[in-house]
Amino acid sequence: MGLFSRKECVLCGGKAGLLTRYSLSGGEFICGDCRNRMSSNVDSIGSLTLEGVKVQIRLKEENNARYRSEFVTSRRIDVDSSHPIMAVDDTHGWFALLTDKDPDIFSFDQITSCNVDLKTSALSEEERKNDSGLMYILSFLQSDDFCSRYPKMPRCPMGCKVTGMRFEISFGPNPFNAKKVSLDMLPSWTLNKTEIEKAYMCANDLCQCISEYKSGSRVQAKVQAQAAPTAADATDQIKKLKELLDMGALTQEEFDAKKRSLLAL
Numbered sequence: 001m002g003l004f005s006r007k008e009c010v011l012c013g014g015k016a017g018l019l020t021r022y023s024l025s026g027g028e029f030i031c032g033d034c035r036n037r038m039s040s041n042v043d044s045i046g047s048l049t050l051e052g053v054k055v056q057i058r059l060k061e062e063n064n065a066r067y068r069s070e071f072v073t074s075r076r077i078d079v080d081s082s083h084p085i086m087a088v089d090d091t092h093g094w095f096a097l098l099t100d101k102d103p104d105i106f107s108f109d110q111i112t113s114c115n116v117d118l119k120t121s122a123l124s125e126e127e128r129k130n131d132s133g134l135m136y137i138l139s140f141l142q143s144d145d146f147c148s149r150y151p152k153m154p155r156c157p158m159g160c161k162v163t164g165m166r167f168e169i170s171f172g173p174n175p176f177n178a179k180k181v182s183l184d185m186l187p188s189w190t191l192n193k194t195e196i197e198k199a200y201m202c203a204n205d206l207c208q209c210i211s212e213y214k215s216g217s218r219v220q221a222k223v224q225a226q227a228a229p230t231a232a233d234a235t236d237q238i239k240k241l242k243e244l245l246d247m248g249a250l251t252q253e254e255f256d257a258k259k260r261s262l263l264a265l
């Protein structure tokens with residue numbers, strides 16, 4: 001068996017080419033297509049067993065179904081309409097990363113930390129002299145006004161330009177076995193001041209949203225919302241009580257008292 005010997009995918013039996021295959025902990029291979037049936041956020045595929053891969057494929061399918069049927073978007077965090085980042089479901093305390101075709105649903109409880117990774121490079125002599133737009137961005141990113149509005153954002157160093165901005169989320173235990181997800185906030189680097197400002201505001205929104213969940217202020221609102229029964233809930237319960245009354249399991253007095261409390265009379 002040489003280095004270039006033909007390998008087969010243990011899942012689909014298809015060709016697992018040298019450059020596209022992934023090896024598993026038991027020494028088997030899966031092909032690129034089968035890898036893509038798992039979430040792109042699955043880390044360290046080499047440590048998975050064949051059974052672990054099957055679990056991940058099932059999880060991805062269940063996740064897709066859950067996203068379509070149960071996920072209620074309360075708000076979206078986008079750099080702009082062509083660059084969606086995250087959808088938040090306040091009712092369940094979930095979020096979905098929209099940077100993938102099939103969004104993964106995570107719970108805010110699974111996040112351990114987040115930060116903004118700002119990539120910069122030194123300005124050339126030419127840029128220093130000529131680009132007034134660039135100079136605007138730099139003074140904007142270094143200004144006290146900007147830094148007080150976005151306290152969690154890194155300050156751009158003097159004499160540098162922004163070449164990349166990534167929002168990194170670190171995870172504790174989660175079903176996808178994700179350790180860190182890095183979201184690209186500025187995929188096509190540009191000197192456009194508006195785009196950099198939008199990406200910064202979006203990253204700030206993400207920080208804000210995550211810290212609200214971590215501090216419990218959003219979860220609190222959710223619990224309070226659940227504690228207040230809706231009119232529909234009360235009607236349902238009264239119907240059930242009426243059945244119990246008709247069956248003789250409740251007395252008329254018990255029924256009246258329960259009904260009064262459900263209608264908050």
Ligand SMILES: [Zn+2]
Pocket residue numbers: 009010011012013014030031032033034
């Ligand atoms: Zn395969």
